[in-house]
Amino acid sequence: MAVTPPELRIWWKEPVxxxxxxxxxxxxxxxLVMFFMMIYWHIAGNQNLSNEAYRIDAATFTKYTQAMVDxxxxxxRTTRQGGRxxxxxxxxxxxxxxxIARLWExxxxxxxxxxxxxxxxxxxxxxxxxFSLQPVNINFQVHPGYELVTTITPSxxxxxxxxxxxxxxxxxHTMLGKILVVE
Amino acid sequence: MAIASDFRxxxxxxxxxxxxxxxxxxxxxxxxxxxxxxxxxxxxxxALTRWPAVHILPADWFYLALTAHGLDVLLVWIxxxxxxxxxxxxxxxxxxxxxxPKVGWAAFWLMLIGALVVNVAVLQGGSxxxxxxxxxxxxxxxxxxxxxxxxxxxxxxxxxxxxxxxIAKEEKTYEGSLPLVTFGALTAAIIAVFTIASGAIIxxxxxxxxxxxxxxxxxxxxxxxxxxxxxxxxxxxxxxHVAVWYAIAALVLGAKPISEKVSRxxxxxxxxxxxxxxxxxxxxxxxxxxxxxxxxxxxxxxLAVLGSMIHGMTVPGSIEAAQRARGFNKGIFEWLRKAPxxxxxxxxxxxxxxxxxxxxxxxxxxxxxEQINVIFHNTLYVPGHFHATVVAGTTLAFMAITYLLVPLIxxxxxxxxxxxxxxxxxxxxxxxxxxVFMMGAGTLGVSRRHWDIGFADAALSFDxxxxxxxxxxxxxxxxxxxxxxxxxxxxxxxxxVFFGKPVTGKIDMGGSAGVVAKYGSAGTxxxxxxxxxxxxxxxxxxxxxxxxxxxxxxLWPFR
Numbered sequence: 001m002a003v004t005p006p007e008l009r010i011w012w013k014e015p016v017x018x019x020x021x022x023x024x025x026x027x028x029x030x031x032l033v034m035f036f037m038m039i040y041w042h043i044a045g046n047q048n049l050s051n052e053a054y055r056i057d058a059a060t061f062t063k064y065t066q067a068m069v070d071x072x073x074x075x076x077r078t079t080r081q082g083g084r085x086x087x088x089x090x091x092x093x094x095x096x097x098x099x100i101a102r103l104w105e106x107x108x109x110x111x112x113x114x115x116x117x118x119x120x121x122x123x124x125x126x127x128x129x130x131f132s133l134q135p136v137n138i139n140f141q142v143h144p145g146y147e148l149v150t151t152i153t154p155s156x157x158x159x160x161x162x163x164x165x166x167x168x169x170x171x172x173h174t175m176l177g178k179i180l181v182v183e
Numbered sequence: 184m185a186i187a188s189d190f191r192x193x194x195x196x197x198x199x200x201x202x203x204x205x206x207x208x209x210x211x212x213x214x215x216x217x218x219x220x221x222x223x224x225x226x227x228x229x230a231l232t233r234w235p236a237v238h239i240l241p242a243d244w245f246y247l248a249l250t251a252h253g254l255d256v257l258l259v260w261i262x263x264x265x266x267x268x269x270x271x272x273x274x275x276x277x278x279x280x281x282x283x284p285k286v287g288w289a290a291f292w293l294m295l296i297g298a299l300v301v302n303v304a305v306l307q308g309g310s311x312x313x314x315x316x317x318x319x320x321x322x323x324x325x326x327x328x329x330x331x332x333x334x335x336x337x338x339x340x341x342x343x344x345x346x347x348x349x350i351a352k353e354e355k356t357y358e359g360s361l362p363l364v365t366f367g368a369l370t371a372a373i374i375a376v377f378t379i380a381s382g383a384i385i386x387x388x389x390x391x392x393x394x395x396x397x398x399x400x401x402x403x404x405x406x407x408x409x410x411x412x413x414x415x416x417x418x419x420x421x422x423x424h425v426a427v428w429y430a431i432a433a434l435v436l437g438a439k440p441i442s443e444k445v446s447r448x449x450x451x452x453x454x455x456x457x458x459x460x461x462x463x464x465x466x467x468x469x470x471x472x473x474x475x476x477x478x479x480x481x482x483x484x485x486l487a488v489l490g491s492m493i494h495g496m497t498v499p500g501s502i503e504a505a506q507r508a509r510g511f512n513k514g515i516f517e518w519l520r521k522a523p524x525x526x527x528x529x530x531x532x533x534x535x536x537x538x539x540x541x542x543x544x545x546x547x548x549x550x551x552x553e554q555i556n557v558i559f560h561n562t563l564y565v566p567g568h569f570h571a572t573v574v575a576g577t578t579l580a581f582m583a584i585t586y587l588l589v590p591l592i593x594x595x596x597x598x599x600x601x602x603x604x605x606x607x608x609x610x611x612x613x614x615x616x617x618x619v620f621m622m623g624a625g626t627l628g629v630s631r632r633h634w635d636i637g638f639a640d641a642a643l644s645f646d647x648x649x650x651x652x653x654x655x656x657x658x659x660x661x662x663x664x665x666x667x668x669x670x671x672x673x674x675x676x677x678x679x680v681f682f683g684k685p686v687t688g689k690i691d692m693g694g695s696a697g698v699v700a701k702y703g704s705a706g707t708x709x710x711x712x713x714x715x716x717x718x719x720x721x722x723x724x725x726x727x728x729x730x731x732x733x734x735x736x737x738l739w740p741f742r
Contacts, residue, residue: 031485148469165630
């Protein structure tokens with residue numbers, strides 16, 4: 001029994017039943033398939049998280065973002081409670097777009113063109129945040145001090161929301177941002 | 184040296200039980216169950232808050248309750264119970280005295296004080312940082328201090344376990360190799376040492392940071408090392424509950440491993456590869472290369488997963504072999520139909536096995552695939568997955584073996600046997616619902632650790648699809664079911680321990696030992712029922728895996 005020492009002292013010479021051996025081989029091969037599937041997707045797939053990242057401080061990232069906002073703001077959206085306006089920024093396709101995560105907002109609102117690629121830069125100014133693009137369901141972690149650069153190509157029109165899905169304090173559930181995709 | 188009066192002879196198993204070991208097992212198990220009750224209560228509050236129609240707690244209390252829930256059940260309940268399992272698997276199963284019972288008591292008190300300090304810190308309100316306490320979010324210094332005390336205690340407990348193995352070998356209290364269950368417990372203890380060392384490496388600097396001695400902690404480094412503790416501690420659970428599966432199969436049905444060799448190698452895979460899983464939590468992170476992520480997230484080409492898949496066949500296989508040996512030989516599934524489903528130890532164990540494999544295991548591998556992780560990272564899919572592994576897997580298995588430990592160690596009959604029969608099903612179905620509905624909500628994008636999926640107070644507006652509300656409602660209902668099952672467990676166990684009829688003489692655990700030949704598969708080489716179950720599992724695994732690749736391929740391209 002499993003609660004007593006093996007009955008055969010030389011238990012490592014017991015034969016292995018065929019059904020067990022078959023399963024071990026199948027399971028091992030399946031592991032290889034799953035392993036190489038990830039590598040294959042880097043070659044053939046279109047959804048791979050970029051390896052491009054830099055160390056950056058909050059002030060520098062704010063400066064880059066502000067420069068983009070100053071240059072490409074096309075409109076403003078008033079917050080639901082009123083009193084505050086969030087710039088809507090439409091940088092040209094192919095350019096570097098910056099998105100700030102901070103307590104408790106994603107800033108600014110980005111307006112992108114469908115089917116065009118953008119180099120999206122993500123960083124946090126304070127705590128960790130979670131970039132969760134809905135309803136597309138793309139989720140990245142955003143760290144303070146690190147800048148993630150990923151090339152993203154919106155493939156649907158419409159208004160998309162960015163939820164924060166990393167707990168970031170008492171206002172966490174109010175942290176929302178927007179990405180607008182137009183033709 | 185141990186003296187004879189320190190021992191009693193168990194009338195059921197014939198084992199000599201060291202009384203100081205027995206007392207330590209009792210103390211650790213009792214505290215474990217108390218914290219299960221506390222943590223479970225917080226869990227119920229969390230589930231009721233996330234049920235949009237109920238939404239019982241205000242935001243600050245919700246985040247506090249969620250932090251306390253994670254700490255009390257994932258850490259305190261499970262580790263206390265595991266220490267009890269370690270002492271049982273060493274001193275009791277090996278017929279030996281326990282090494283240094285005084286150190287065992289020091290471990291117990293350190294863990295208890297640590298757990299209380301952490302709970303106080305959380306309840307004071309300034310440490311609602313979640314179980315993971317990601318920097319630069321800061322908790323009160325005694326939050327980290329409590330965790331460190333708890334970890335030191337657990338490390339001492341592992342030391343007592345290792346010492347007992349040495350003593351048992353030295354004093355020749357058993358013949359040949361360690362029993363498989365003890366071997367599994369040893370696996371758990373070895374992983375525990377790695378886990379606690381990682382915890383020390385990250386929690387001590389974080390404590391120093393919280394009191395102002397260290398100025399900065401890198402957020403990525405913190406996550407990497409913290410999860411070397413956080414994920415590895417789940418691997419302690421896996422090793423421990425697989426050992427518990429084998430133990431229950433042996434005690435209830437007299438089952439033997441189909442092959443000692445295969446089962447032991449599978450445990451060895453855990454020791455060698457499970458620690459790489461820190462990467463599971465870093466797949467959506469900047470600053471780490473894809474090569475690093477792929478190698479580590481796959482436990483070096485899924486070798487640890489292979490270990491679990493092997494146990495997934497050998498555990499039910501050993502049960503089938505034992506049942507067939509006693510004559511339940513008709514067709515493919517008579518052995519399963521005629522299994523002791525009315526025995527809560529067996530039914531809990533078998534549900535734990537099935538749900539851990541089918542739901543926890545498959546979802547874990549899918550979630551841990553580098554690219555697919557991007558669909559699920561930090562959504563409710565993640566807690567859906569780990570409730571299937573840690574609650575349906577570990578907690579249900581530990582509940583199941585408690586139904587054996589109460590008569591064997593506490594020497595009390597189980598009170599309310601009819602309710603005890605029902606309890607694993609109630610809890611199991613509740614947890615099944617929790618896991619499945621959270622995974623469903625996560626697939627729809629719903630964030631974990633989130634107070635308000637309606638975003639009522641946000642500056643902009645957004646709403647998840649209506650189906651997400653349905654999922655959260657069903658999750659709340661399942662949470663209530665699981666809480667009822669948990670409450671029943673605590674009533675039955677506490678009632679039995681304090682007021683149960685004392686056991687005199689031999690107990691009938693349902694099985695008779697020694698019905699199987701030399702090794703499990705000898706004489707009953709065919710285990711077709713298990714082969715069918717494994718084939719169904721494998722088909723489900725492959726389909727679900729590729730369905731998620733399909734889902735991923737429909738996202739916006741990013742690189």
